[in-house]
Amino acid sequence: MKLIMAVIKPSKLDDVRSSLSPLGVTGMTVSEVKGFGRQGGHTEIYRGAEYAINFVPKIKIEVAVADDVAENVVLAIQESANTGKIGDGKIFVFDISEAIRIRTGETDTDAL
Amino acid sequence: MKLIMAVIKPSKLDDVRSSLSPLGVTGMTVSEVKGFGRQGGHTEIYRGAEYAINFVPKIKIEVAVADDVAENVVLAIQESANTGKIGDGKIFVFDISEAIRIRTGETDTDAL
Amino acid sequence: MKLIMAVIKPSKLDDVRSSLSPLGVTGMTVSEVKGFGRQGGHTEIYRGAEYAINFVPKIKIEVAVADDVAENVVLAIQESANTGKIGDGKIFVFDISEAIRIRTGETDTDAL
């Protein structure tokens, strides 16, 4: 199994989610993160002074999938999260050595 | 070493934490996440209109442990986080290739 | 490629970030987490009653880097996040099996 971790723009979460359903992905875990990267933040002005805000709000998605669908999931994310603008984010893939569904104790791909 | 990542119901955090102490787990890192899965969210009503809230608040736990205790930790989490109801969550296990304690520079299992 | 995940004290984020620039690290992803560990929280008093707060606010950093710079990055983090006091945190290193830049579709170290 693979864990696919993607850092995307917050506005793209819904698109990504819908792009994964057809692939049989039934679950994922999402968190709010701050991204530092080329995109480089923005400037906020308080009382005439400019403050450089270096981070950009991003969404981190973690999806565990069976090895055989991993490639498709990565592609689907890459397409659906793409705006072509800087800051679109990254996808990283990791090996999962074990997976368990807490409710049933099922393991491996049954657990997903 | 293994990193055990578990997504659980928020109300189960305390139970999980206590179940790990006897196993010699001295630390863990916890974050608030949103889960999408079979559990499927709920409906909120605003001014007579129903809004489908697709995500469910979850807690993500990350515990790094030595290889030999990993299995016990997974079991302990699975038991203590179990309510038998849908949405209890998942446990994923990853290999850690290196660990360092920042304060002392200790590495490997000494770092945990 | 390696994913370096570090749990550090919130006040050290800026130091860590500056220590990585010279190493050519152009991006990272940061989240707010709660840490349980030896540091052991603190006590808050409400109306004369003491509440033990077990967790400590921490910052989790995730940086994906090419294999050859990984060691330097780990060292840089360890030095810059170090205060010598308990609770300085941990660094964990994982293998990344694949990396993609969403915007361009570049893969591997080009994606970082």
Add this chain to the structure above:
Amino acid sequence: MKKVSARCLEFVSIAAAVISVPSAALAQETTKFSGGDTAWIMTATALVLFMTLPGLALFYGGLVRSRNFLSVLMHCLVICCATSVVWLAVGYTLAFSDGGTVNQFIGGFDKSFLFGVGLDTLNGTIPEIVFFMFQMTFAIITPALIVGAYPERITFLGMLLFSVFWLLLVYVPVTHWIWGGGWLADMGIMDFAGGLVVHLTAGISALVIAVMVGSRRGFPREVNPPHSPGMVMIGASMLWVGWFGFNGGSALGANSGAGMAIVVTHISAAVASLTWMVIEWVKHGKPSLIGFVTGTIAGLATITPASGFVGPMGGIILGVAGGLICYCMVNVIKHRFQIDDSLDVFAVHGISGLTGTILVTFLALPTFGGLGLAKGITASHQFWVQFAGAAVTAAWAIIASVLIIWVVRLITPMRVSEEDETEGLDITSHGERGYNL
């Protein structure tokens, strides 16, 4: 002077005509300065400003997504400031001074910048300067009510221009017609604290601008829930308390008329809240906080035109009517007609103002514990006046709003880009983020 304080005088005359023993409050001559009345109207002025800042701003701000929260606050703030200046310059004088030959439709320019209004000029028993200030707070909150129609997508400049033009073209003339001695005042229309002047004008124009600016992206299926229901409740509470000044202050004195206005206002708010709660409880199994306080506002707005004319029974009936009708209308507008009047300004304020304006005809009758209609006026005649007033006001608000939006669009786009809308107006229009926790 008769014309300027039509609202008050009318009330006095009606009350005096109907109740044989004039109340203690009304017995005092109306042409002498009263410290107590002045104290109360200055207090009411503070209360009504408090309704907008921060009351309404929080009520609306809590209902939008967090990324547009600050922009809603900015809308309320800038409307407050801009309308204040315009009111001082030309608004007040056009609404409340004598318009000479065109006085049926609009006032004159005599009191521009308060020229000629000395410290010793009275309006009834209070200094005219205090009356001016009290009325200014009404001129502030009315365009601010419309903020609920277009949040999360309007341009800041477009919103600002619309609000200023709207004040001049809709609020000022209607105020003159009804409270400033114009043709509706002459017809004897009953609008104690602004069912038509405030709530119907704002509600109707809200509908127009919502249609013309268009819906938010994703409406109606994928709209996010309010980012802070607690803040909505805080705002609603401030509106509630402030409304004591709004309706109670419209008696223009510290007297039993003001007291009764406060009582019926409070009762209507309470009953409408409970009504909305019961409907939700029955229909959805759970009463929600947002629903509850929406009922509160519906009750407050419904009683507004009637608050100086009805008794406690009238308050209860208007509360039930307001809660019930507004609940239905929210669904009709949002789901049947799919108009993204985002925070339901028309369904809550417009409909409430209309409901109260019509029902006051009957609830003012002694049968319902009301203070009665003016001497010699039948209910059917009054009904006709109320109806005609509402219809003309609504028609005027529609026409003028459409015109204003056309003009504003010549100057500046009224809608932000899709990208800005997605990212949120806080960052894109104001360069700030709502929460840096």
Add this chain to the structure above:
Amino acid sequence: MKKVSARCLEFVSIAAAVISVPSAALAQETTKFSGGDTAWIMTATALVLFMTLPGLALFYGGLVRSRNFLSVLMHCLVICCATSVVWLAVGYTLAFSDGGTVNQFIGGFDKSFLFGVGLDTLNGTIPEIVFFMFQMTFAIITPALIVGAYPERITFLGMLLFSVFWLLLVYVPVTHWIWGGGWLADMGIMDFAGGLVVHLTAGISALVIAVMVGSRRGFPREVNPPHSPGMVMIGASMLWVGWFGFNGGSALGANSGAGMAIVVTHISAAVASLTWMVIEWVKHGKPSLIGFVTGTIAGLATITPASGFVGPMGGIILGVAGGLICYCMVNVIKHRFQIDDSLDVFAVHGISGLTGTILVTFLALPTFGGLGLAKGITASHQFWVQFAGAAVTAAWAIIASVLIIWVVRLITPMRVSEEDETEGLDITSHGERGYNL
């Protein structure tokens, strides 16, 4: 009329009896309408409503966990609305009208729905309608105080029924006894603004319901800290400012008696806050915000029964006493007796009301800068009256609360399921979440 405004008249007679030169304020005849007095009491009415909405709601809401925040706001809102309707229907008349043969214990039904209360009916120098409304705000906040006893676990319906029955069975009769011309008024009890009527009744019943509904899961070891101390501070500030209307308004006029009530109220609040701060600083090394504002509320509640009778010295002494005693009682109730009166209603309000009620006997004496007791009354006699009043009030509150809870339980469970409690009442009872940032 004498009976209806016992509080005010008593104060007048005491003051007049003791101070040889009647104050400017008191010199004016009390049977003539006063615009100044009316202005002030309408203002005070708005201030006291503001104490509940949003003051108390935020004070309590900030102290619970975020998942139960909205439910606390809902409790305060629905209590406000329901008690308002009940007060109009039967509450006011039973508390403040003449009960004929049973007048020692309860009033009659003459003024139900304000029938027979015209615009020209006065109570002292203000329209009775204004007096009615001012009193309504007291009838709202008193049951709302009890919200602090049972949050995070009570059912919404159970809470609502309890509150309504409690208003009728506890608040209304005790109000009649003390302010409405009942037996305690006849005995000459001193309770200026509600030490017994408001704070002791609420505090005692809070203890009863906390015991009968049971503790929150995990109490006392694993209870979470307040989710928003800043919000607690906002609520406390609003309560503080509103209390000027609560105590100052209880003089029922804009006079020096009201002014002195405000001064001593403020001083007691300040001193009690500092007292609590010093205790925490010494005992725990750090003064906390939550502790500080708890001291504020203790000081405000302690001065309440005494605020029209004591001078600045009395304010200081009551502040120290209130801060000190309440600090100790919080620990006694929560940790010794392990009663989950979650937000310390008894330890803060109940104990404060009691402390002030007893101490006023002495602090009203001219020795302490007070305005003196009624003519011919000795301190020991007054002490006995105060003590008896407190004891009977407390006993009645206990008995009635137990009965009410029994009855409510026949209708509906009063406690949510364990699962709902864990998930939080916001979602499970109201279908909303407090923060969608």
Add this chain to the structure above:
Amino acid sequence: MKKVSARCLEFVSIAAAVISVPSAALAQETTKFSGGDTAWIMTATALVLFMTLPGLALFYGGLVRSRNFLSVLMHCLVICCATSVVWLAVGYTLAFSDGGTVNQFIGGFDKSFLFGVGLDTLNGTIPEIVFFMFQMTFAIITPALIVGAYPERITFLGMLLFSVFWLLLVYVPVTHWIWGGGWLADMGIMDFAGGLVVHLTAGISALVIAVMVGSRRGFPREVNPPHSPGMVMIGASMLWVGWFGFNGGSALGANSGAGMAIVVTHISAAVASLTWMVIEWVKHGKPSLIGFVTGTIAGLATITPASGFVGPMGGIILGVAGGLICYCMVNVIKHRFQIDDSLDVFAVHGISGLTGTILVTFLALPTFGGLGLAKGITASHQFWVQFAGAAVTAAWAIIASVLIIWVVRLITPMRVSEEDETEGLDITSHGERGYNL
């Protein structure tokens, strides 16, 4: 009595001297008790307390980082409580009673703890006890303004000691000089509601303490943005509404003078906000919320000394001047001089107070629609008086503040450790965290 209410009497005499027909409000004799005036000043008292708690606390609290939020609330709270007690004990009497031979500089001890101030003692038309309480709210907010200079790094004890000493050494004497019958009052200085007494003293001392305590770590490059701009707006709104009591109450009666003060206050606030908005819009492309409300406060503070002397035109001009000058000064202090007066107390309050104090000389002239200077006084003479008053007040504030900080440092360090500063004062000084969502 003449000396105690210098502010009011002066206004009356100026107005009476200039306007030939005395206004209705002023016509009434000033030595008789007035219920209306008393009602208004009690209301104004509540409004001004509301400005500090929670208004100013939220305004400042929203501007700091979330980890220091509660500590700012604590500063405001403890200053309120401590100064109240000190004001009762010695502050009021030293400021407003007759100082005998040294009366030019300081009052006496006659009214310590309000001894000798009976319920029947009047100040003008209101009970002295009410005047005392109204003034107390000014004595609370002035040292609380300085909180903006030193947040995120000061020790709690150091802050508390500084504030108490500052009240006694700076606020009390300057108040006596200007409003208590001291030498500046004798010279005929015009300071209606506290341009010098409140804003200049606080602003100057803020600069001194900011320099002496030192900058926050990372200033000026790495300072974080305000943690909650929405909260800043809530606080600003409360300040705005409360300012009606601040300036309107300073007329010490419910009359047209109070009404005009409210009008010009409101106009100045609106115009200054718009001024700041336009500058930001032009310079940075976006108008920010924080900038907008900073303009509001600048406008409110600028009009303060002038609010009883100018007309609407004066309000507009002062609004533009206040917004413009303060905008520039924020940058000068923070970026040119690199002084970490963290929340811009000097640049906003100090400069505003000064601007208004100087400009009132001209704007009070009938040419600008003002009420005119006192009879026989030329503008150039008045300008000299205003200038001298400002200079001496500023000099005194500097000297006294330096001395106080030296003394406080002998008792306790004024700055927390680097570690505590990094971790935040909420946890390290008070053991609490601002948000537990």
